[in-house]
Amino acid sequence: MTNLWSAIKAMSGSRFRQMNQILLIDLIAIVVTTLWSAVTGHFADLTILQSVSGWAFVTMAVSFVMLAVASERAFTSDSLRLMPLSDGKFYFANLVTSFGQLLYVWVAQTIMTAIGVLLGWSTISRELHGIWSWNAGLQTPGDLFQTGATILVLGFMVWLVIWSTISLAHLATNVITRFLPQFRQQVVSFVLYVAIIWLTIRLVSFVGGLVAKFSSLLIGQQDLGQLWIAILSLAIISALEIAANLFMLKKWVETVH
DSSP: OHHHHHHHHHHHHHHHHHHHHHHHHHHHHHHHHHHHHHHTTOOOTTHHHHHHHHHHHHHHHHHHHHHHHHHHHHTTOHHHHTSSOOHHHHHHHHHHHHHHHHHHHHHHHHHHHHHHHHHTHHHHHHHHHHHHHHOOSOOSHHHHHHHHHHHHHHHHHHHHHHHHHHHHHHHHHHHHHHTSOHHHHHHHHHHHHHHHHHHHHHHHHHHHHHHHHHHHHHTTOSOHHHHHHHHHHHHHHHHHHHHHHHHHHHHTOOOOO
């Protein structure tokens, strides 16, 4: 357990600094956007919330990509792979570190969003009152708790599948190209990258379908059970991909830096 915790700490250092840099840039962008709205005379109750929301996607996308790159580099890093850990524990430490840093960014975004909501609450409360009086799907605290828990689990499983798919593509590329001449390595890498793009599009489409189901749930037309079936499907996919990743990591993936 001590070795596992040491590995997580070792992996977290550089990634934590990267996430702080991204959040600092995000904060600067929000301040500049808000000040520009004030200077041009367009400042309103929801201006800060709109600025936070407007930059949130960029911040999340950049942080996800940077963490994905750091995670994949860890598989071929001399200093990290030489830690006294089994491949399973190493993979777990890498996964926990990446998720922890991404969660850190999510929490920071949530706090900034909450500040924007508080500052624009007078306008937001009027809109929510109209929506709540129209919506008959969620009426009790129990409904809200069950729905919130389902959203959290669904979000985590979507992240896990996307993450394991990225690792699967990266490790498969690493393994296949080891046994091929230079020219064929480039061809195979190109084909695999095209496959990654296709898989990503399919995953996005799948997630979009889940979002549509959840939207129907909000107006009382769907059952939570349908979302839990989707969550179970994601769990099976991620388990198979992680098993394949661990097999390749143990048998063929070597350090290169």
